[in-house]
Amino acid sequence: METQELPRRKRRKKRSVIGGIIKILFLTAVIVFCFCLDHFFHMEQTEGFSSDSLSAGISALPAPESFADEEDWMLILVNQSHPLPEGYEIHTVSLSNGEQIDERIYPALQDMFDAMREDGVYPVVASGYRTTQDQQQILDDKIEEWKAQGLSYEEAKSSAEEWVALPxxxxxxxxxxxxxxxxxxxxxxxxxxxxxxxxxxRYGFIQRYPEDKTEITGIAYEPWHYRYVGEKAAAEIKEQGICLEEYLEERGK
Ligand SMILES: [Zn+2]
Incomplete structure (x- = not known):
């Protein structure tokens, strides 16, 4: 009996070893599968490919130029002949005094203000982001101001428009x-x-309406109005003593 039992036990042992290996292989496969799944979803989140854009195919992806010129938002030109781009969207951050600015320039503005205060100079943002309605209100107020000084509506309007940009x-x-x-x-x-x-x-801001560029900018000298264009453009503009319009023309934009 004993001599017969021995091989059986051995066989059972052999079977249980094979079973164990299969279990390990199965568990490994499950772990690898879960890892791949997690990685795939993570990619979806970080690269912003929603299931919608995946099913919509390549046409839903941004055009190649917008990848190449992704910093062009800093150089958008708005002046009397260049209105705000259609459908322009903005995410603002509120400053402590209630004024708002584009959240992308907030860190640079904060750094600049910190540096100023370290030098014993104390600034405030008197006016930041304005909606088109805000701009209309400022223009209307200015027209009223001129009318109160005895001008006709037409005279008041044309005077106001010399000082306040159109909405x-x-x-x-x-x-x-x-x-x-x-x-x-x-x-x-x-x-x-x-x-x-x-x-x-140094912080990416330029004086937008310099005293010697009023004929190009179409705006009177405003030593208080600063525009964010990024550090590279700001340094080049400052070094060359040019205004944004000239800088963009140089770049062929
Ligand atoms: Zn201004």
């Missing part, structure tokens, strides 16, 4: 511009304007 044509509607003034307590306007003229480019 849809103000750089403030981009959310990339800020009127920066002194806080009026610790600093005076001149301190802030001087500091900005000297240093703003």
């Amino acid at each position: 849809g044509y103000s750089e403030h509607e981009l959310g990339l511009a800020a009127d920066i003034n002194a806080d009026g307590i610790h600093s005076a306007g001149g301190d802030v304007y001087d500091w900005l003229a000297e240093n703003a480019y």
Whole structure:
């Protein structure tokens, strides 16, 4: 009996070893499958391919140029002959005084303000992002102001339009511009304007309407109006002493 039992036990042992290997292989396969699945979903999230755009195919993907020129948002031109792009979308962040700006330029603006304060200059954003309705309101208020001084509606309107951009044509509607003034307590306007003229480019901001470029910009000298264009463009514009219109023309835009 014993001599017969021995091989059987051995066989059972052999079977259980094979069973164990199969179990391990199966578990490994399950783990690998789960890992792949997780990786796939992770890719979907980070690369932004929703199931909709996958099923819609290549036509749903952005055109190749928008990948190449992904920083062009910094250089969008808005002036009297270039209205705000149609369907322009903006995500703003609110500053402590209630003004808003494009969230993409907030870190640079914060760094610049920190640097100013370290130098003993105290600025405020007097005006940041404006909706088209805000711009209309500013224009209407200006017209009323001129009318109150005795001008006819037509006269008041044309005078106001010399100072206030038409709705849809103000750089403030981009959310990339800020009127920066002194806080009026610790600093005076001149301190802030001087500091900005000297240093703003280091943070990607340019003085948008310089004194010697009014014929090109179509806007009177505004030492308080700063526009974000990114550090590279700001440094080139500052070094060459040109305005945004000239810079974009140089680049063939
Ligand atoms: Zn302004």
